[in-house]
Amino acid sequence: MRILLVDDHALFRDGMALLLKELDPAVQTVHAAHLEEALAALDHDTGIDLVLLDLILPGANGFQALETIRERHPGMPLVMLSSQEDQVTVLRAIQLGAMGFIPKSASSQQMFEALRTVLAHGIHIPPLSLAGIALTVPAQPRTSPAELGLTPRQTQVLRLILEGKPMKLIARELGLSHNTAKTHVSAVLRALCVTTRTQAIVAASRMGLVLGRDDQ
Structure with missing residues (x-):
């Protein structure tokens, strides 16, 4: 699996790459510091399987990067990373096409669990972001x-x-x-x-x- 890491902080990208390698040694990472680099990578690297995208990037306000990537590459699975994790932000990301949300404030163990779920093609949303959302489906163990x-x-x-x-x-x-x-x-x-x-x-x-x- 090849994962595109889009974040303007090189240290964070390097840390995420190490976590991904620890979870699955077969994972390969591609790095981008801003939206233009991310789009160039997606345009030229047809082997990318997943995008991990920071919500706030240089030159891209709010959800602009997410919307642009979804417009240019509507079939690309994308998970949002952000230091903002309020319910409005999380649900807005989902509404705009993200298939999951991982908060940067998560502990290392929580980050491991979130990444493990994503790498297994699951959906991860911070539990607190689900509070108060009325659904008839109850929380239950992993379901096929x-x-x-x-x-x-x-x-x-x-x-x-x-x-x-x-x-x-x-x-x-x-x-x-x-x-x-x-x-x-x-x-x-x-x-x-x-x-x-x-x-x-x-x-x-x-x-x-x-x-x-x-x-x-």
């Missing part, structure tokens, strides 16, 4: 898509939903008609007892849901 009653095809659709891919891209990537893709998306959201992608990510995080890459 099969336990939710999802078919293999619906599991593929769920993975793409969590990666932030729009309906048109889901249909194209899986070779489905728009109507068929829409039907599968509706079934997936019903299985999670939610109605939106943001709620789906929150529900997946609460359940500890992990999706592999072998469900093609």
